[in-house]
Amino acid sequence: MFVQTEITPNPNSLKFLPGKKVSNDTPVEIINKSESNNELVRNILSINGVTGIFLSDNFLSVNKEEKIDWEDLKHIIISFINDYYSNGNEIIINKQNNNNSSSDLSDVEKKIIKILETKVRPAVAKDGGDIKFKTFKDGVVTVSLQGSCSGCPSSTMTLKQGVQNLLCHYIPEIKEVIAV
Numbered sequence: 272m273f274v275q276t277e278i279t280p281n282p283n284s285l286k287f288l289p290g291k292k293v294s295n296d297t298p299v300e301i302i303n304k305s306e307s308n309n310e311l312v313r314n315i316l317s318i319n320g321v322t323g324i325f326l327s328d329n330f331l332s333v334n335k336e337e338k339i340d341w342e343d344l345k346h347i348i349i350s351f352i353n354d355y356y357s358n359g360n361e362i363i364i365n366k367q368n369n370n371n372s373s374s375d376l377s378d379v380e381k382k383i384i385k386i387l388e389t390k391v392r393p394a395v396a397k398d399g400g401d402i403k404f405k406t407f408k409d410g411v412v413t414v415s416l417q418g419s420c421s422g423c424p425s426s427t428m429t430l431k432q433g434v435q436n437l438l439c440h441y442i443p444e445i446k447e448v449i450a451v
Contacts, residue, residue: 272356274349279399281423283322284334285341286399289352291329294364298327298401300417311355311363315348325400325418326364332399332418379444380407386441387414391434395420402434410446412438426450 277286301307302323304316315324320339325332333348335341355363376384384404395402400420405413414434420426435448 272353274352276345277399279332279419280425281419283337283422284332284399284419285345286330286332286419287348287352288330289356291356292362293329293331294326295328295362296364296366298325298417299364300325300421309363311351314351318344318347320344327396327401330399331363334419334421379442380404382442383407383412383438386438390437405451410444412445412448414448414450416450
């Protein structure tokens, strides 16, 4: 198995592409190894200098401390990924999230989520991250940035010049987008 890596705009995050399915659930970010029972996730989070892991459908992004060099981490992470899949595991996160509470959302919130999912999420996924809708109140959209987007030096610019402009263009009720 050949695990590819891709750099992201965040110098402290690296995207790993195992060439196999990673998750069939919604994207998830795990920062503490006690948050997961998965052997691979726990092994990666046990590496000195690793601060978090983000799992999406076909990739995982690993975040590290700034003082640690990727060359000290990359090979051990790839080794853990190879071992995990070569031991017969087909997927890292194997569950379906059927929590669909969209009926509780306003029409504006549904439009926001649709735009985030169709126009924004694919772009941030290419960079190893994700964006999740949190709230909409008084013209302000609150989102959560995950994976490579979390702590990325360019995330503020992307949020204001990209996401905010896009949402304001399609939904006049929106005045601002902020991240938590």
